[in-house]
Amino acid sequence: MTKTRALFEAVALQRTNLNEQIADNIQGMIESERLRAGERLPSERGLATLLNVNRATVREAIHILQQRGLVEMRAGSGAYVTQVTPEVVAGAISCYFASHKCSAEDLQAVRAVIEPEIAALAAIHATPADVKGLRARFKRLETAWGDGTSEAIATADSEFHLALAKTAHNALFFAIMNGLGMILTQRLRDRYDVRRDPSSPSYHRRVCDAVAAGDADAAREAMRHHMVVTVP
Numbered sequence: 001m002t003k004t005r006a007l008f009e010a011v012a013l014q015r016t017n018l019n020e021q022i023a024d025n026i027q028g029m030i031e032s033e034r035l036r037a038g039e040r041l042p043s044e045r046g047l048a049t050l051l052n053v054n055r056a057t058v059r060e061a062i063h064i065l066q067q068r069g070l071v072e073m074r075a076g077s078g079a080y081v082t083q084v085t086p087e088v089v090a091g092a093i094s095c096y097f098a099s100h101k102c103s104a105e106d107l108q109a110v111r112a113v114i115e116p117e118i119a120a121l122a123a124i125h126a127t128p129a130d131v132k133g134l135r136a137r138f139k140r141l142e143t144a145w146g147d148g149t150s151e152a153i154a155t156a157d158s159e160f161h162l163a164l165a166k167t168a169h170n171a172l173f174f175a176i177m178n179g180l181g182m183i184l185t186q187r188l189r190d191r192y193d194v195r196r197d198p199s200s201p202s203y204h205r206r207v208c209d210a211v212a213a214g215d216a217d218a219a220r221e222a223m224r225h226h227m228v229v230t231v232p
Contacts (some may be wrong), residue, residue, distance in 0.1 A: 007029055018057045018061075022047075026061070026070070027065065027068065037082060037084065038081060039081045040080050041081070044058050062079050067095055068095045091179065093178075093179025110180070111180065112224075114176065115223050117173075119164060119168075119207050119222065123210055123215055123219040124216050126167050130167040130211075137159050140156045141201060141204055145200070157184070165177035203222065203229065206226075207226065210222050
């Protein structure tokens with residue numbers, strides 16, 4: 001705890017948005033491994049004293065870190081640094097997107113870069129079980145498109161893209177797409193008009209067929225075309 005105390009005594013805060021500053025500083029300590037998984041943070045009162053802020057501000061900062069998946073509260077014991085998992089990374093990406101007010105263009109630019117490569121990797125690494133699962137996700141998407149509800153389409157579309165990322169067998173890509181999927185589902189649910197682009201399922205089919213055939217170039221090109229033509 002002496003080492004941890006020294007970390008927090010070195011933190012310099014501006015007097016605005018204190019809760020976010022504290023959360024960001026602690027996140028930086030976790031990312032740099034100055035705070036490791038399983039370590040307990042100083043108590044709420046202790047942090048307030050070390051940082052010269054009130055306990056309510058510390059409480060809000062800890063809540064932000066919980067939302068980011070970086071700390072967990074243990075009854076009667078305090079706040080602990082969590083083990084970073086793909087789910088934690090996904091939550092952090094989603095939280096960052098929301099809190100930093102990233103634009104739709106930002107999101108699309110990221111997808112346009114990584115999703116074609118995910119499709120190519122999926123074609124290279126897909127197992128028969130992966131292909132079966134991906135086809136099942138595509139059928140669900142196709143059915144949802146016919147049903148015509150934004151809710152069903154949003155969920156099925158995100159599940160297809162996440163299944164594709166899983167098929168790539170790359171943990172980092174999967175974590176990133178898991179985080180983006182949380183954002184995409186909400187965006188699709190809020191604004192997708194199924195009549196706007198009835199051809200969208202055909203692009204997903206091309207990706208699925210290319211992956212099943214083990215054709216990385218075709219999978220990459222099909223996803224790239226999907227990003228350009230159908231993704232707003």
